[in-house]
Amino acid sequence: xxxxxxxxxxxxxxxxxxxxxxxxxxxxxxxxxxxxxxxxxxxxxxxxxxxxxxxxxxxxxxxxxxxxxxxxxxxxxxxxxxxxxxxxxxxxxxxxxxxxxxxxxxxxxxxxxxxxxxxxxxxxxxxxxxxxxxxxxxxxxxxxxxxxxxxxxxxxxxxxxxxxxxxxxxxxxxxxxxxxxxxxxxxxxxxxxxxxxxxxxxxxxxxxxxxxx
Numbered sequence: 001x002x003x004x005x006x007x008x009x010x011x012x013x014x015x016x017x018x019x020x021x022x023x024x025x026x027x028x029x030x031x032x033x034x035x036x037x038x039x040x041x042x043x044x045x046x047x048x049x050x051x052x053x054x055x056x057x058x059x060x061x062x063x064x065x066x067x068x069x070x071x072x073x074x075x076x077x078x079x080x081x082x083x084x085x086x087x088x089x090x091x092x093x094x095x096x097x098x099x100x101x102x103x104x105x106x107x108x109x110x111x112x113x114x115x116x117x118x119x120x121x122x123x124x125x126x127x128x129x130x131x132x133x134x135x136x137x138x139x140x141x142x143x144x145x146x147x148x149x150x151x152x153x154x155x156x157x158x159x160x161x162x163x164x165x166x167x168x169x170x171x172x173x174x175x176x177x178x179x180x181x182x183x184x185x186x187x188x189x190x191x192x193x194x195x196x197x198x199x200x201x202x203x204x205x206x207x208x209x210x211x212x213x
Contacts, residue, residue: 026181
C-alpha cells in the first residue's frame, strides 16, 4: 500500500482536492477557489509526467482564474454567505463557442508542432472548453454545469487512453458532482427569484453599487 501511494501520490492528492473543489462549488462555497488552486498545483506535476501539456498549461490559467473568481464571488454573496446565481446572457453564447473552437485549433496546432503529444486534438479541445466552463463558473452562470458535464465525459475517455485510471475515476465522480451542483444551483436560483419574507432581505453584494451580472 505504501509503495502504491508513493507511485501514485499525485493522482490520489489530485483526486481528493479535485473532488473537494467541485463539491464546494456545487455548494456555492467560497473555499472552492483556494482548494482549487491547490488542485491546480498537483495536476501541474501530474500532467507534466503524462505529456498532457495543454492540460498542464490549463492548470496555470486556472490559477489566475481562481484568484479572479474568488474575488468575484466574494463581492456577490447572499445572506447565507454563498454566491448569488445568475443566468448566462444569450449574447454570450456565440462568442464563447467561437472562443472554444478557435482555442482548440490554436492549441492543437501548437501541440502538434512543438510537443510529443499523441492526443493533441482531444487535449486541445478539453483544454479550450474547460477554460470556457471556468469563465462561466467565475461569472456564477448556472449553465456552467452543463459545459462541465460535457467536458468531464470527454476527460474520462482521454485519461483512460493515457493510463491515468485514478484520474479517470475522479472525473466520473466529477460528473456526478456536477449533476448535483446543477440541481442545487437551480434550486438556489429559484429561491433567489422569490420575494423575501416580511422583515427578511437578502444581503446585497459586498461592494456597494455593484450589480449581479
